[in-house]
Amino acid sequence: MTSLKNAVVLVTGGSxxxxxxxxxxxxxxxxxxxxxxxxDPLAIPHRDAVxxxxxxxxxxxxxxxxxxxxxxxxxxxxxGVELGATSFxxxxxxxxxxxxxxxxxxxxxxxxxxxxxxxxxxxxHLLNIHSVLSWVGVAGSYSATKAAQWSQTNSxxxxxxxxxxxxxxxxxxxxxxxxxxxxxxxxxxxxxxAALGLNGIESGAHEVLADDLSHRVKxxxxxxxxxxxxxxxx
Numbered sequence: 001m002t003s004l005k006n007a008v009v010l011v012t013g014g015s016x017x018x019x020x021x022x023x024x025x026x027x028x029x030x031x032x033x034x035x036x037x038x039x040d041p042l043a044i045p046h047r048d049a050v051x052x053x054x055x056x057x058x059x060x061x062x063x064x065x066x067x068x069x070x071x072x073x074x075x076x077x078x079x080g081v082e083l084g085a086t087s088f089x090x091x092x093x094x095x096x097x098x099x100x101x102x103x104x105x106x107x108x109x110x111x112x113x114x115x116x117x118x119x120x121x122x123x124x125h126l127l128n129i130h131s132v133l134s135w136v137g138v139a140g141s142y143s144a145t146k147a148a149q150w151s152q153t154n155s156x157x158x159x160x161x162x163x164x165x166x167x168x169x170x171x172x173x174x175x176x177x178x179x180x181x182x183x184x185x186x187x188x189x190x191x192x193x194a195a196l197g198l199n200g201i202e203s204g205a206h207e208v209l210a211d212d213l214s215h216r217v218k219x220x221x222x223x224x225x226x227x228x229x230x231x232x233x234x
Contacts, residue, residue, distance in 0.1 A: 001204040002125040002166060005030035008071045012056060012110060013079030015043040017177035018129065021194035022076055023049050029198060035069050037079070054079075056106030066113040073124035074201065075114045077107045080129065086140035096141040103145035108152060115160060123164025125201045128153045132173045132214045135221055136228050157206060168200040173213035 009026050013019035014036025023046050026034045036044045041051035052068065055061040056079055081102045085091035107128060118124040133143040134150040150169060157167040176187040193210045200208035209215050220227040 002074060002123075002201055004074070004198060004202055006032045007073050007124070008033045008035075008069075008121075009074040009076060010035040010037065010052070010065075010069055010072045010114065011076045011078055012037045012054060012106075014038060014049065015040075015045065018175055018190045018193060019076075019078045020045060021190035022078060022197070025191060025194045025198055033071070035065075035072065037065065056110060057101050059109060062109050062113050066117060069114075070117055071121065072114055072117050073121050074127070075110060075118065075125075076127045076129070076197075077110055078129045079106060082139070082142045085142065088140055091140060099141050099145045100148070103142075104148045104152065107149055111156060115163065115165060118165050119163045125166045125168065126156070126160070127168045127170060127197055127201055128156075129197070130169050130171045132171055132211075132217050134171060135217050166201075166204055168197070168205055168208060170197040170200065170208045170210060171214045171218070172210035 004026060009031050011019050011022045011034060014023050015038040019036070023034050023036045027046070027048060034049045035052045036046060036049040037052045037054035038044055039053070039055055041053045044051040052065055053061070054065045079102065081099060083095040083099055085095040085099060111126060128149065130150050130153070131146045133139050134146040137143045137147070153167060153169045160167055172188060172193050174187040175190050175193055177190055188211050196208050196210045209218060217228065226233045
């Protein structure tokens, strides 16, 4: 288990939405330092955060961030994108590739860069932000990236455990952020989701399900396909 009091934490995508909520909540819990990343570090709103320029699709940018943040003990892989590529048959292939480059390879690139740092600093934790769509393929390539991200997290959890690094996956449905602006459905408060994710770090939880929808959908994985995809049997 990893205490966040006096921890040094890096949050990707820390300028707004869920990332901003993580930054705010981390300071409430007594983190010693919080690196908040964005393509434009001037966009980081928290006055006590250390702004860090980062483009997770660029290996050189990731390497530069790792060189600057050598004291990190906790990495929160929050940055992600949804480009509306809901049809595998018709969405532009470049949009599908872009979603994978950010959501899957971006998380992997950050983890590979920072796992050795966290290990050298005595161990710590990774928190990867997934989605209820990790388990149900109704959003085209976004669902596919989140399913792949979930699988990556499960593998990393096994690989990093002997190195003193815990790994938590956070799953949530719609969160009240810019990404879900056009969604007409119940949405979770980002601060509440962030708090649950940080609770998961401190308790050493392997997974955190942030809302009722995530609990219901995960439970449905053990059932026949008609539970998650009733349209196939209509």
